[in-house]
Amino acid sequence: MGRNDYFKTKNVSIKNEKNAKREEQLGESKPIVIENVEFEKGRVIKILDLEAVTTTREDMKDLFDGQGLAWVNYNKGDKEAFIRFDKSAQEALDHVLKDGKFILSDTELPASVLDGDDEEAYWKQAATEKAEFFKRSRKRKAEGGRGGRGGRGGRGRGGGNKRRRQ
Numbered sequence: 001m002g003r004n005d006y007f008k009t010k011n012v013s014i015k016n017e018k019n020a021k022r023e024e025q026l027g028e029s030k031p032i033v034i035e036n037v038e039f040e041k042g043r044v045i046k047i048l049d050l051e052a053v054t055t056t057r058e059d060m061k062d063l064f065d066g067q068g069l070a071w072v073n074y075n076k077g078d079k080e081a082f083i084r085f086d087k088s089a090q091e092a093l094d095h096v097l098k099d100g101k102f103i104l105s106d107t108e109l110p111a112s113v114l115d116g117d118d119e120e121a122y123w124k125q126a127a128t129e130k131a132e133f134f135k136r137s138r139k140r141k142a143e144g145g146r147g148g149r150g151g152r153g154g155r156g157r158g159g160g161n162k163r164r165r166q
Contacts, residue, residue: 034131039123043070044114045089046122047081047104050074055105063104067092073126082114082122089113 047060057072060083067085069092074081085092090113096102102111114122 034124034127037120037123037127039119041115041119042113043085043087043089044119044122045083045085045093045111046114046118047074047083047102047109047111048079049109050081051077051079053105053107053109055107059105063096064092067095084126 056076057074060072060074060081061069064083064085068087069083070086071084072081073084083089093102093111093113101108103109
């Protein structure tokens with residue numbers, strides 16, 4: 001093998017290593033899968049048929065104010081909402097029912113307390129989303145902040161007292 005052949009193969013192998021490393025960094029990492037989740041049963045309400053209703057997360061918070069509300073999982077345009085409580089969701093739901101009907105934003109909607117497999121699936125999904133959120137935030141912190149030239153501060157140019165420059 002001649003000198004030129006050696007450098008050609010060496011350059012090809014270096015490019016392959018760089019590409020593999022770049023794909024690893026840019027590509028989607030393995031999704032987080034949570035198998036066992038510990039939770040207290042009867043703490044989540046599911047509200048359906050929200051696509052036709054103009055409501056907000058704040059409307060839901062106001063409706064359940066003082067009922068031990070912990071978290072509202074809803075974004076505008078979603079078909080369903082999940083509302084998590086620190087105490088019994090059934091008690092909170094019973095407290096806001098009007099004549100046995102759940103009314104949100106002047107619209108009667110089906111609402112129920114999650115139980116069984118649906119409740120377990122909700123808690124697994126919530127734990128997965130939380131883990132992914134913290135994974136992303138750790139990644140942002142690891143990337144560093146204001147390095148390089150510029151950063152914060154600089155070389156003392158600009159700003160200052162304009163009266164003194166006259």
